[in-house]
Amino acid sequence: MTEELHPDLGPDRTLLLVDDDEPFVKRLAKAMEKRGFQPVTADSVAAGRALAEEAPPAYAVVDLRLEDGNGLDVVEVLRERRPDCRIVVLTGYGAIATAVAAVKIGATDYLSKPADANELTHALLAKGEAFPGPPENPMSADRVRWEHIQRVYEMCDRNVSETARRLNMHRRTLQRILAKRSPR
Structure with a gap:
C-alpha cells in the first residue's frame, strides 16, 4: 500500500533522522515508516555522522541545532559519502543565512519547525527545480x-x-x- 502512495520513493528507502528532540523524532520516525521509508534515528551530530559514514541513507532529515553542534556537519558527511542523498534541513531557528548555507553544502530543502511528515515527505521526494508555492496555512x-x-x-x-x-x-x-x- 505504501508503494502505491509514493511511487517516487524508489528501491532504497533508507532515511536518517537526526534530531535531539526525542518525542518529536520518535513520532516522525513512525509517521515516515507509514509512508514507506525505513528510518533510523540519531540524537546528536556525532551519532548522525557515525550512521552517515557507516551506512549512508538515500534520504535524510537533519535538525540544524543539536546539543553537540551543528547539523550541517552531518549534511557534509552525507554529501561526501552519498552524493545522491536527498537531505532536508529542519530547524526551529529559521533564518535566511542558515538556509543558504544548508543549500550550498548540499541540502535539497530547508524547512522550519513545526513541519509535519507530509511536508517532509513532499520535500524529500520533490522533483525538479520549481519553487515551492506559498504555504496553505501560513503562521499568523x-x-x-x-x-x-x-x-x-x-x-x-x-x-x-x-x-x-x-x-x-x-x-x-x-x-x-x-x-x-x-x-x-
Missing part, C-alpha cells in the same frame, strides 16, 4: 511572535528575567504571554 503574526519568544526563552534556559531583558519586555508581561496557549 501572533504565532511568529510567540515562536520567537519561546525560542529566546529556551535559549535563556527558561529564565524569565533573562528572557524579558533580552526581549526588552517587562517581566510580568512575558509571564502572562508564557502562561497562555500558543496562538494559531
Whole structure:
C-alpha cells in the first residue's frame, strides 16, 4: 500500500533522522515508516555522522541545532559519502543565512519547525527545480511572535528575567504571554 502512495520513493528507502528532540523524532520516525521509508534515528551530530559514514541513507532529515553542534556537519558527511542523498534541513531557528548555507553544502530543502511528515515527505521526494508555492496555512503574526519568544526563552534556559531583558519586555508581561496557549 505504501508503494502505491509514493511511487517516487524508489528501491532504497533508507532515511536518517537526526534530531535531539526525542518525542518529536520518535513520532516522525513512525509517521515516515507509514509512508514507506525505513528510518533510523540519531540524537546528536556525532551519532548522525557515525550512521552517515557507516551506512549512508538515500534520504535524510537533519535538525540544524543539536546539543553537540551543528547539523550541517552531518549534511557534509552525507554529501561526501552519498552524493545522491536527498537531505532536508529542519530547524526551529529559521533564518535566511542558515538556509543558504544548508543549500550550498548540499541540502535539497530547508524547512522550519513545526513541519509535519507530509511536508517532509513532499520535500524529500520533490522533483525538479520549481519553487515551492506559498504555504496553505501560513503562521499568523501572533504565532511568529510567540515562536520567537519561546525560542529566546529556551535559549535563556527558561529564565524569565533573562528572557524579558533580552526581549526588552517587562517581566510580568512575558509571564502572562508564557502562561497562555500558543496562538494559531
